[in-house]
Amino acid sequence: MEIETHNLEETHQVAEDFLSKLKNNLDRSTIVFLSGDLGAGKTAFTQGLAKTLGVTEEVTSPTFVIQKIYHLPVGQKFNKMIHIDCYRLENDRDWEVLNMDNILTDPTNLVVVEWPEKIDQLSTLEAVKIEFKFIDENTRIIKILP
C-alpha cells in the first residue's frame, strides 16, 4: 500500500491508521522497520505512532542515543514502544552491545527501527517493513509492504 502525504499531520494520520491495523505478535515483540533517506519522514512517522499510543513527552530522533524507551499508558496495545536508530551503528558488534535479546522477545513491546539495513542481524527478523520516499519539500510517499 502506498500513501502520499503533504504535511506532518498527514504522516501522523498514516501512522495512526497503520497502528489500528497492526496485529500484536503473541510470542515475541512486534517489530516495524522504517527505511528511506534522511529527512524522508521515518522519525515523523514514529512521532505519529507515539502520539497515537498516548506518549505525551516529546519524541526526538534517537540518532545519537541509538535507543529510546517510552512507557505507554495502561490499556494501550503495547506496554512499551522502543525507538531505535541504527544510522550510527557500524556493524553487528555495536548491535550486540545493545543486548537486544530481551527487547525483541517481549510480546508487550513495539520495536520501531530506523535504518535497519545497517545491521545484518536484523535481516533475519520478522518485521513489518515501511519505506519512505522524499518527493519534494512537503511531499512524501509512505509504502507499507505486505
Ligand SMILES: Nc1ncnc2c1ncn2[C@@H]1O[C@H](COP(=O)(O)OP(=O)(O)O)[C@@H](O)[C@H]1O
Ligand atoms: N509529508 C511529510 N511527512 C513527514 N515529514 C514531512 C512532510 N513534509 C515535510 N516534512 C518534514 O520533513 C522532515 C522529516 O524528518 P524526519 O522525520 O526526521 O526524517 P527521517 O527520520 O526519515 O530522517 C521533518 O522536518 C518534517 O517536518
Ligand SMILES: [Mg+2]
Ligand atoms: Mg530519523
